[in-house]
Amino acid sequence: MRHLPLAIAVAALLAACQPAPPPPKSANAAPPPAAAEAPAFAFEEASVADLRQQLANGSLTSHALTQAYLDRIAAIDKAGPALNSVIELNPNALKEADALDAERKAGKSRGPLHGIPVLLKDNIDATPMANSAGSLALAEHHPKTDAFLVAKLREAGAVILGKTNLSEWANFRSTRATSGWSGRGGQTRNPYALDRNPCGSSAGTGTAIAANLAAVGIGTETDGSIICPSAVAGLVGIKPTVGLVSRSGIIPISVSQDTAGPMARSVADAAVLLTAIAAPDAHDPAAAERKDSTPIDYSAHLKPGALKGARLGVVRKLMGYQPDTDAAMERAIAAMKAAGATVVDAEIPTLGQWDNDEFQVLLYEFKDGLNAYLAGSGAPHASLAELITFNAQHAAREMPFFAQEIFEQANAKGPLTDAAYIAARDKTRRLAGPDGIDAALKQQNLDALIAPAMSPAWPTDPVNGDHFLGAGYGAAAVARYPSITVPMGDVHGLPVGVVFMGTAWSEPRLIELGYAFEQASKARKPPTFLPTLAPETPDATR
Secondary structure, X not given: OEOHHHOOOHHHHHHHOOOOOOXXXXXXXXXXXXXXXXXXXXXXXXXXXXXXXXXXXXXXXXHHHHHHHHHHHHHHHOOOOOOOOEEEEOOOHHHHHHHHXXXXXXXXXXXXXXXXXXXXXXXXXXXXXXXXXXOHHHOXXXXXXXXXXXXXXXXXXXXXXXXXXXXXXXXXXOOOOOOOEEOOOEEOOOOOEOOEOOOOOOHHHHHHHHOOOOOEEEEEEXXXXXXXXXXXXXXXXXXXXXXXXXXXXEXXXXXXXXXXXXXXOOHHHHHHHHHHHEOOOOOOHHHHHOOOOOOOOHHHHOOOOOOOOOEEEEEHHHOOOOHHHHHHHHHHHHHHHHXXXXXXXXXXXXXXXXXXXXXXXXXXXXXXXXXXXXXXXXXXXXXXXXHHHHHHHOHHHHOOOOOOHHHHHHHOOOOOOOHHHHHHHHHHHHHHHHHHHHHHHHHOOOOEEEEEOEOOOOEOOOOOOOOOOOEOOHHHHXXXXXXXXXXXXXEOOEEEEEEEEOOOOOHHHHHHHHHHHHHHHOOOOOOOOEOOOOOOOOOOOO
């Protein structure tokens, strides 16, 4: 559920990922690459509200909409640009759509998601499909019940369209992993430039929703795995406060930091989806931390004037790793100011002080949580130790490019009663939360902190792994606090996003701010499915 590079020996990893030298210049500039062929689609960039209106007035059925998305998947995910973002389709999707059509015809509506197709990341239990975390070891693992959040989606009338590919084991197997690759699903592509990386670990959801393979999708995050793939795919992604959305029935990394959340083409769509899945789960220990469990309609917080009078702190120490991204951020800041916000420089005083401890916490919690999930769900392998053995026995398919050293480190850890674990857990939460984000917010009476969410997508490189430059999401992830990324423009055709971070349970305010910025900037552009980026052609007249 996390984007790999941030928490794993960050300094060492970044030192190993220095920028590649630029390609040699040619005397004859190459023509721009042609976009991969993508057929016209009747529901291109259609919002949940658009689709809801058509379903309500009878000009569209859920069956027809579901079939259209299935056809779209066949045309550009499995063929055409071959995005490779959907790992499995729900064989009952059309039957589910038919049942929802019948309900609507009988005068019953379950709400805004009634009859709307949704894609889920392949680490979430959803019957009758497999839940594999992208691993061949769990390719035949078919949980008997839905995850809590999937049950909530069905209650809200959503059609479960299928499962999306991911970075295998949510990018928690090797420090040299390639985001968007799994042994079961292969490599997912970025829809803006097919040789670029979709980021992880919710890579398939990011690519699929950007490419209009479903109306909305669900990703999961431990540290960046909703924010990063959303940002590089021109999407809105919401990483909720841990405990707002149930983790029951999700293959875990960390009981401290895991959460599921919406990925959508607009803040409005993400708000509708969050409303459906944000519900207290008695089986999730983090749910008890929410003092007020009253349901919230996040759509009520879509306020276009919300930036007026807002105080935002830009964390400039989370900038400086990519000049074009910095330039886009400065334009975003100018747009926020023009909309009435006060934007000041801010500092997270503890920034970077939790990295090593965070990794230790994740190692302990991964072993404990995964062993419990495997045993409790009747998976074909009952422990992390058995998965390590499976990978070694199937190395040609499971480890063609990178190994499983994180698995091995986690398996060597003791129980969650170890004093070293407890100390590291408490330290990371304090440094990122009360001493970090909260301190920065209080110091200047801020509504939220902002930073670039990510650099533009890098070229996919299975040999050397991810070329990670920097990101702005880490503090919120470790603090267990919410964050939302919204498109803020592009760098040479590659989307970049701005991330808003707040204190615990501040989703309503972040949605207000994100929506107001989205309406002021209108930065999202649909993907063009270029095979690669064109080299810049010098202007001979200058």
